[in-house]
Amino acid sequence: xxxxxxxxxxxxxxxxxxxxxxxxxxxxxxxxxxxxxxxxxxxxxxxxxxxxxxxxxxxxxxxxxxxxxxxxxxxxxxxxxxxxxxxxxxxxxxxxxxxxxxxxxxxxxxxxxxxxxxxxxxxxxxxxxxxxxxxxxxxxxxxxxxxxxxxxxxxxxxxxxxxxxxxxxxxxxxxxxxxxxxxxxxxxxxxxxxxxxxxxxxxxxxxxxxxxxxxxxxxxxxxxxxxxxxxxxxxxxxxxxxxxxxxxxxxxxxxxxxxxxxxxxxxxxxxxxxx
Amino acid sequence: xxxxxxxxxxxxxxxxxxxxxxxxxxxxxxxxxxxxxxxxxxxxxxxxxxxxxxxxxxxxxxxxxxxxxxxxxxxxxxxxxxxxxxxxxxxxxxxxxxxxx
Numbered sequence: 001x002x003x004x005x006x007x008x009x010x011x012x013x014x015x016x017x018x019x020x021x022x023x024x025x026x027x028x029x030x031x032x033x034x035x036x037x038x039x040x041x042x043x044x045x046x047x048x049x050x051x052x053x054x055x056x057x058x059x060x061x062x063x064x065x066x067x068x069x070x071x072x073x074x075x076x077x078x079x080x081x082x083x084x085x086x087x088x089x090x091x092x093x094x095x096x097x098x099x100x101x102x103x104x105x106x107x108x109x110x111x112x113x114x115x116x117x118x119x120x121x122x123x124x125x126x127x128x129x130x131x132x133x134x135x136x137x138x139x140x141x142x143x144x145x146x147x148x149x150x151x152x153x154x155x156x157x158x159x160x161x162x163x164x165x166x167x168x169x170x171x172x173x174x175x176x177x178x179x180x181x182x183x184x185x186x187x188x189x190x191x192x193x194x195x196x197x198x199x200x201x202x203x204x205x206x207x208x209x210x211x212x213x214x215x216x217x218x219x220x221x222x223x224x225x226x227x228x229x230x231x232x233x234x235x236x237x238x239x240x241x242x243x244x245x246x247x248x249x250x251x252x253x254x255x256x257x258x259x260x261x262x263x264x265x266x267x268x269x270x271x272x273x274x275x
Numbered sequence: 276x277x278x279x280x281x282x283x284x285x286x287x288x289x290x291x292x293x294x295x296x297x298x299x300x301x302x303x304x305x306x307x308x309x310x311x312x313x314x315x316x317x318x319x320x321x322x323x324x325x326x327x328x329x330x331x332x333x334x335x336x337x338x339x340x341x342x343x344x345x346x347x348x349x350x351x352x353x354x355x356x357x358x359x360x361x362x363x364x365x366x367x368x369x370x371x372x373x374x375x376x
Contacts (some may be wrong), residue, residue, distance in 0.1 A: 116309035132293075133297075209338075209340065210339045214314065215303065220298070228278075239282065241277040241281070250288060251288070253287060253288050253293070254285075259301075
Protein backbone atom coordinates (compact mmCIF):
# COMPACT_ATOMS: atom_id res chain seq x y z
CA UNK A 1 0.00 0.00 0.00
CA UNK A 2 1.28 3.44 -0.90
CA UNK A 3 2.09 5.33 2.28
CA UNK A 4 0.93 8.77 1.28
CA UNK A 5 -0.89 10.72 3.93
CA UNK A 6 -4.14 12.51 3.30
CA UNK A 7 -3.24 15.90 4.82
CA UNK A 8 -6.78 16.47 6.05
CA UNK A 9 -6.64 13.45 8.38
CA UNK A 10 -6.53 14.28 12.07
CA UNK A 11 -4.11 12.62 14.45
CA UNK A 12 -4.16 12.24 18.19
CA UNK A 13 -3.43 10.21 21.29
CA UNK A 14 -6.08 8.24 23.14
CA UNK A 15 -5.67 7.31 26.81
CA UNK A 16 -7.87 5.10 28.94
CA UNK A 17 -7.72 5.86 32.68
CA UNK A 18 -9.99 4.48 35.36
CA UNK A 19 -8.74 5.02 38.90
CA UNK A 20 -8.55 2.14 41.36
CA UNK A 21 -8.04 2.45 45.12
CA UNK A 22 -4.23 2.29 45.05
CA UNK A 23 -3.45 3.78 41.63
CA UNK A 24 -4.47 7.16 40.28
CA UNK A 25 -4.41 6.38 36.55
CA UNK A 26 -5.83 9.80 35.67
CA UNK A 27 -2.88 11.52 37.33
CA UNK A 28 -0.59 9.37 35.19
CA UNK A 29 -2.66 10.15 32.10
CA UNK A 30 -2.21 13.87 32.73
CA UNK A 31 1.57 13.48 32.76
CA UNK A 32 1.52 11.32 29.63
CA UNK A 33 -0.74 13.87 27.92
CA UNK A 34 1.61 16.75 28.77
CA UNK A 35 4.52 14.81 27.33
CA UNK A 36 2.50 13.89 24.22
CA UNK A 37 1.81 17.57 23.63
CA UNK A 38 5.44 18.53 24.22
CA UNK A 39 7.30 15.79 22.33
CA UNK A 40 4.75 14.81 19.68
CA UNK A 41 2.69 17.98 19.34
CA UNK A 42 -0.44 15.81 19.28
CA UNK A 43 -3.77 16.42 21.03
CA UNK A 44 -4.87 13.95 23.68
CA UNK A 45 -8.30 12.51 24.38
CA UNK A 46 -8.97 10.87 27.72
CA UNK A 47 -11.53 8.13 28.24
CA UNK A 48 -12.49 7.90 31.87
CA UNK A 49 -15.43 7.76 34.27
CA UNK A 50 -17.04 10.58 36.24
CA UNK A 51 -15.36 9.71 39.52
CA UNK A 52 -11.85 9.39 38.06
CA UNK A 53 -12.25 12.63 36.10
CA UNK A 54 -12.45 14.47 39.42
CA UNK A 55 -8.71 13.93 39.90
CA UNK A 56 -7.69 15.91 36.77
CA UNK A 57 -5.53 18.84 37.88
CA UNK A 58 -3.63 21.56 36.00
CA UNK A 59 -4.31 20.23 32.53
CA UNK A 60 -6.91 20.60 29.80
CA UNK A 61 -7.39 17.56 27.57
CA UNK A 62 -8.38 17.99 23.95
CA UNK A 63 -11.45 15.86 24.78
CA UNK A 64 -12.67 13.95 27.79
CA UNK A 65 -15.07 11.15 26.95
CA UNK A 66 -16.99 9.52 29.73
CA UNK A 67 -17.47 5.77 29.79
CA UNK A 68 -18.32 3.38 32.57
CA UNK A 69 -15.40 1.35 33.82
CA UNK A 70 -15.85 -2.38 33.24
CA UNK A 71 -15.12 -3.44 36.77
CA UNK A 72 -15.08 -7.24 36.64
CA UNK A 73 -11.30 -7.71 36.56
CA UNK A 74 -8.82 -8.16 39.42
CA UNK A 75 -5.05 -8.35 39.66
CA UNK A 76 -3.18 -9.25 42.86
CA UNK A 77 -6.49 -9.09 44.78
CA UNK A 78 -7.02 -5.50 43.67
CA UNK A 79 -9.54 -4.22 41.10
CA UNK A 80 -8.01 -3.48 37.69
CA UNK A 81 -10.24 -1.68 35.21
CA UNK A 82 -8.41 -2.42 31.99
CA UNK A 83 -11.29 -3.82 29.99
CA UNK A 84 -13.08 -2.04 27.19
CA UNK A 85 -10.16 -1.01 24.98
CA UNK A 86 -12.15 -2.25 22.00
CA UNK A 87 -14.25 0.90 22.36
CA UNK A 88 -11.32 2.95 21.06
CA UNK A 89 -12.55 2.52 17.49
CA UNK A 90 -15.98 4.03 18.13
CA UNK A 91 -14.82 6.65 20.63
CA UNK A 92 -11.73 8.13 19.04
CA UNK A 93 -12.30 11.58 17.58
CA UNK A 94 -9.23 11.22 15.32
CA UNK A 95 -8.73 9.66 11.87
CA UNK A 96 -5.36 8.31 13.00
CA UNK A 97 -5.04 7.37 16.65
CA UNK A 98 -2.30 6.13 18.91
CA UNK A 99 -3.65 4.38 22.02
CA UNK A 100 -1.10 4.51 24.82
CA UNK A 101 -0.98 2.97 28.26
CA UNK A 102 -0.88 5.80 30.78
CA UNK A 103 2.43 4.48 32.12
CA UNK A 104 4.22 4.82 28.78
CA UNK A 105 6.94 7.40 29.30
CA UNK A 106 7.43 9.57 26.22
CA UNK A 107 10.92 11.05 25.95
CA UNK A 108 11.25 11.62 22.21
CA UNK A 109 9.29 12.08 18.99
CA UNK A 110 9.79 8.40 18.06
CA UNK A 111 6.06 7.60 18.08
CA UNK A 112 5.48 10.01 15.20
CA UNK A 113 7.46 7.66 12.95
CA UNK A 114 4.72 5.06 13.36
CA UNK A 115 2.53 7.19 11.10
CA UNK A 116 5.11 6.80 8.31
CA UNK A 117 5.44 3.05 8.49
CA UNK A 118 2.03 1.48 9.02
CA UNK A 119 -0.92 0.80 6.74
CA UNK A 120 -3.87 1.03 9.10
CA UNK A 121 -2.99 -0.84 12.30
CA UNK A 122 0.13 -1.64 14.26
CA UNK A 123 1.42 -2.66 17.65
CA UNK A 124 4.61 -4.09 19.17
CA UNK A 125 5.41 -7.80 19.02
CA UNK A 126 8.85 -7.71 20.62
CA UNK A 127 10.15 -6.22 23.81
CA UNK A 128 13.38 -5.51 25.67
CA UNK A 129 13.77 -5.06 29.40
CA UNK A 130 15.94 -2.16 30.49
CA UNK A 131 18.28 -4.11 32.76
CA UNK A 132 17.72 -7.66 31.52
CA UNK A 133 18.89 -7.71 27.92
CA UNK A 134 18.82 -11.49 27.73
CA UNK A 135 15.19 -12.02 28.67
CA UNK A 136 13.26 -13.81 25.94
CA UNK A 137 9.95 -12.81 24.41
CA UNK A 138 6.69 -13.63 26.15
CA UNK A 139 4.30 -16.26 24.77
CA UNK A 140 0.64 -16.72 25.67
CA UNK A 141 1.65 -20.24 26.74
CA UNK A 142 4.06 -22.98 25.69
CA UNK A 143 1.45 -24.07 23.16
CA UNK A 144 0.54 -20.69 21.78
CA UNK A 145 1.65 -17.49 20.06
CA UNK A 146 4.18 -14.83 20.91
CA UNK A 147 2.43 -12.04 22.80
CA UNK A 148 1.57 -8.80 21.05
CA UNK A 149 1.62 -5.72 23.25
CA UNK A 150 -1.32 -3.37 23.70
CA UNK A 151 0.88 -0.68 25.31
CA UNK A 152 1.11 1.21 22.02
CA UNK A 153 -1.51 0.66 19.31
CA UNK A 154 -1.82 2.86 16.24
CA UNK A 155 -4.78 2.65 13.91
CA UNK A 156 -6.70 4.41 11.19
CA UNK A 157 -10.46 4.08 10.92
CA UNK A 158 -10.89 1.48 8.21
CA UNK A 159 -13.13 -1.52 7.69
CA UNK A 160 -10.26 -3.85 8.61
CA UNK A 161 -9.44 -2.06 11.87
CA UNK A 162 -13.14 -2.07 12.72
CA UNK A 163 -12.96 -5.87 12.41
CA UNK A 164 -9.91 -5.99 14.66
CA UNK A 165 -11.67 -4.00 17.39
CA UNK A 166 -14.81 -6.11 17.03
CA UNK A 167 -12.62 -9.18 17.48
CA UNK A 168 -11.10 -7.57 20.58
CA UNK A 169 -14.57 -7.22 22.04
CA UNK A 170 -15.40 -10.81 21.10
CA UNK A 171 -12.21 -12.15 22.74
CA UNK A 172 -12.84 -10.07 25.87
CA UNK A 173 -16.39 -11.43 26.13
CA UNK A 174 -15.20 -15.01 25.67
CA UNK A 175 -11.89 -14.79 27.48
CA UNK A 176 -12.30 -18.06 29.40
CA UNK A 177 -12.93 -19.93 26.18
CA UNK A 178 -9.64 -18.62 24.74
CA UNK A 179 -7.85 -19.41 28.01
CA UNK A 180 -8.91 -23.01 27.54
CA UNK A 181 -7.92 -23.20 23.90
CA UNK A 182 -4.54 -21.48 24.26
CA UNK A 183 -3.79 -22.81 27.76
CA UNK A 184 -2.61 -19.49 29.14
CA UNK A 185 -2.78 -18.59 32.80
CA UNK A 186 -6.21 -17.14 33.28
CA UNK A 187 -8.03 -15.28 35.96
CA UNK A 188 -6.72 -11.85 35.08
CA UNK A 189 -7.84 -10.27 31.81
CA UNK A 190 -4.90 -8.89 29.82
CA UNK A 191 -5.30 -6.59 26.85
CA UNK A 192 -2.02 -7.94 25.44
CA UNK A 193 -3.42 -11.47 25.22
CA UNK A 194 -6.72 -10.25 23.88
CA UNK A 195 -4.93 -8.25 21.17
CA UNK A 196 -2.71 -11.20 20.25
CA UNK A 197 -5.75 -13.36 19.59
CA UNK A 198 -7.96 -10.70 18.01
CA UNK A 199 -5.36 -9.58 15.47
CA UNK A 200 -4.71 -13.15 14.36
CA UNK A 201 -8.42 -13.84 13.98
CA UNK A 202 -8.98 -10.62 12.01
CA UNK A 203 -6.01 -11.47 9.77
CA UNK A 204 -7.32 -14.95 8.96
CA UNK A 205 -4.88 -16.68 11.37
CA UNK A 206 -1.74 -15.50 9.64
CA UNK A 207 1.05 -13.21 10.84
CA UNK A 208 0.91 -9.87 9.10
CA UNK A 209 4.31 -8.21 9.32
CA UNK A 210 2.81 -4.90 8.35
CA UNK A 211 0.88 -4.77 11.62
CA UNK A 212 4.05 -4.73 13.68
CA UNK A 213 5.90 -1.64 14.86
CA UNK A 214 9.41 -2.20 13.50
CA UNK A 215 11.28 -1.61 16.75
CA UNK A 216 11.17 -3.06 20.26
CA UNK A 217 8.94 -1.92 23.07
CA UNK A 218 11.23 -1.16 26.01
CA UNK A 219 9.99 -2.06 29.50
CA UNK A 220 11.25 -1.05 32.87
CA UNK A 221 10.41 -4.29 34.67
CA UNK A 222 10.65 -5.98 38.06
CA UNK A 223 13.34 -5.00 40.59
CA UNK A 224 14.04 -1.92 38.50
CA UNK A 225 13.73 1.64 39.82
CA UNK A 226 14.10 4.81 37.80
CA UNK A 227 15.47 8.12 39.04
CA UNK A 228 15.40 11.27 37.01
CA UNK A 229 18.79 12.83 36.34
CA UNK A 230 17.66 16.44 35.94
CA UNK A 231 14.88 18.60 37.39
CA UNK A 232 13.73 19.83 33.99
CA UNK A 233 9.94 19.76 33.51
CA UNK A 234 10.33 17.42 30.57
CA UNK A 235 13.36 15.48 31.75
CA UNK A 236 14.51 12.78 29.32
CA UNK A 237 17.48 11.31 31.18
CA UNK A 238 17.14 8.66 33.88
CA UNK A 239 19.32 6.46 36.04
CA UNK A 240 17.98 2.91 36.04
CA UNK A 241 18.80 0.99 39.22
CA UNK A 242 18.42 -2.78 39.24
CA UNK A 243 18.52 -5.32 42.05
CA UNK A 244 20.29 -8.27 40.51
CA UNK A 245 19.70 -11.33 42.70
CA UNK A 246 22.58 -13.83 42.62
CA UNK A 247 23.12 -16.67 45.06
CA UNK A 248 20.69 -15.12 47.52
CA UNK A 249 22.44 -11.74 47.46
CA UNK A 250 21.45 -8.50 45.79
CA UNK A 251 24.00 -6.84 43.54
CA UNK A 252 23.01 -3.29 42.62
CA UNK A 253 23.53 -2.46 38.98
CA UNK A 254 22.67 0.67 37.08
CA UNK A 255 22.62 2.21 33.65
CA UNK A 256 21.59 5.52 32.14
CA UNK A 257 18.87 6.01 29.57
CA UNK A 258 18.15 9.20 27.69
CA UNK A 259 15.86 10.44 24.91
CA UNK A 260 14.24 7.03 24.62
CA UNK A 261 10.57 6.09 25.19
CA UNK A 262 9.76 3.19 27.50
CA UNK A 263 6.99 1.51 29.45
CA UNK A 264 7.21 1.78 33.24
CA UNK A 265 5.58 -1.28 34.75
CA UNK A 266 6.00 0.01 38.31
CA UNK A 267 3.17 2.57 38.57
CA UNK A 268 4.44 4.05 41.86
CA UNK A 269 7.82 4.66 40.27
CA UNK A 270 6.17 6.34 37.26
CA UNK A 271 4.40 8.81 39.56
CA UNK A 272 7.61 9.46 41.53
CA UNK A 273 9.68 10.38 38.49
CA UNK A 274 6.92 12.62 37.17
CA UNK A 275 6.98 14.78 40.35
CA UNK B 276 19.70 12.75 47.07
CA UNK B 277 21.11 13.21 43.55
CA UNK B 278 21.68 10.19 41.35
CA UNK B 279 25.49 10.27 41.71
CA UNK B 280 25.25 10.03 45.50
CA UNK B 281 22.63 7.35 45.12
CA UNK B 282 24.94 5.23 42.95
CA UNK B 283 27.84 5.69 45.40
CA UNK B 284 25.68 4.97 48.40
CA UNK B 285 24.26 1.80 46.87
CA UNK B 286 27.73 0.74 45.61
CA UNK B 287 26.03 0.08 42.30
CA UNK B 288 28.01 -1.10 39.30
CA UNK B 289 27.42 0.21 35.84
CA UNK B 290 25.94 -2.51 33.64
CA UNK B 291 27.71 -2.27 30.29
CA UNK B 292 25.63 -5.13 28.91
CA UNK B 293 22.40 -3.33 29.66
CA UNK B 294 23.74 -0.07 28.25
CA UNK B 295 24.94 -1.75 25.07
CA UNK B 296 21.64 -3.50 24.52
CA UNK B 297 19.67 -0.33 25.23
CA UNK B 298 21.70 1.70 22.77
CA UNK B 299 21.19 -0.99 20.15
CA UNK B 300 17.40 -0.81 20.63
CA UNK B 301 17.40 2.95 20.63
CA UNK B 302 19.56 3.54 17.58
CA UNK B 303 18.46 0.58 15.45
CA UNK B 304 14.93 1.96 15.59
CA UNK B 305 16.25 5.22 14.15
CA UNK B 306 17.72 3.41 11.15
CA UNK B 307 14.21 2.51 9.97
CA UNK B 308 12.73 4.92 7.49
CA UNK B 309 9.71 5.10 5.18
CA UNK B 310 10.59 6.44 1.74
CA UNK B 311 9.09 6.21 -1.76
CA UNK B 312 6.23 3.98 -0.60
CA UNK B 313 8.41 1.38 1.13
CA UNK B 314 9.85 0.77 4.57
CA UNK B 315 13.65 0.48 4.74
CA UNK B 316 16.39 -0.12 7.24
CA UNK B 317 19.54 1.85 6.56
CA UNK B 318 22.12 -0.96 6.57
CA UNK B 319 25.65 -0.92 5.11
CA UNK B 320 24.54 -3.71 2.72
CA UNK B 321 21.60 -1.81 1.27
CA UNK B 322 23.51 1.46 1.08
CA UNK B 323 26.42 -0.37 -0.60
CA UNK B 324 24.08 -1.97 -3.14
CA UNK B 325 22.45 1.36 -3.94
CA UNK B 326 25.85 3.00 -4.38
CA UNK B 327 27.25 0.44 -6.85
CA UNK B 328 24.11 0.01 -8.96
CA UNK B 329 23.93 2.26 -12.03
CA UNK B 330 20.23 2.15 -12.91
CA UNK B 331 18.18 5.25 -12.29
CA UNK B 332 15.23 3.25 -10.96
CA UNK B 333 15.35 -0.19 -9.39
CA UNK B 334 12.94 -2.59 -7.72
CA UNK B 335 13.80 -3.53 -4.14
CA UNK B 336 12.08 -5.69 -1.55
CA UNK B 337 11.26 -3.52 1.46
CA UNK B 338 11.02 -4.52 5.14
CA UNK B 339 7.44 -5.69 4.64
CA UNK B 340 8.55 -7.99 1.79
CA UNK B 341 6.85 -5.83 -0.84
CA UNK B 342 8.64 -5.07 -4.12
CA UNK B 343 8.92 -1.30 -4.51
CA UNK B 344 10.15 0.68 -7.52
CA UNK B 345 12.48 3.37 -6.22
CA UNK B 346 14.62 6.18 -7.50
CA UNK B 347 18.03 4.75 -6.59
CA UNK B 348 19.93 7.97 -5.96
CA UNK B 349 17.17 9.50 -3.87
CA UNK B 350 16.93 6.41 -1.65
CA UNK B 351 20.72 6.16 -1.41
CA UNK B 352 20.99 9.75 -0.23
CA UNK B 353 18.20 9.34 2.33
CA UNK B 354 19.59 6.10 3.78
CA UNK B 355 23.20 7.27 3.70
CA UNK B 356 22.35 10.41 5.67
CA UNK B 357 20.26 8.54 8.23
CA UNK B 358 22.92 5.86 8.65
CA UNK B 359 25.75 8.37 9.10
CA UNK B 360 23.85 10.63 11.52
CA UNK B 361 22.53 7.74 13.60
CA UNK B 362 25.84 5.89 13.85
CA UNK B 363 27.65 9.08 14.89
CA UNK B 364 25.12 9.66 17.68
CA UNK B 365 25.36 5.99 18.70
CA UNK B 366 29.15 6.22 18.93
CA UNK B 367 29.03 9.47 20.90
CA UNK B 368 26.61 8.07 23.47
CA UNK B 369 28.49 4.80 23.70
CA UNK B 370 31.75 6.66 24.39
CA UNK B 371 30.05 8.58 27.19
CA UNK B 372 28.84 5.39 28.82
CA UNK B 373 31.87 3.21 28.11
CA UNK B 374 34.01 4.87 30.77
CA UNK B 375 31.47 4.48 33.58
CA UNK B 376 32.16 2.01 36.35
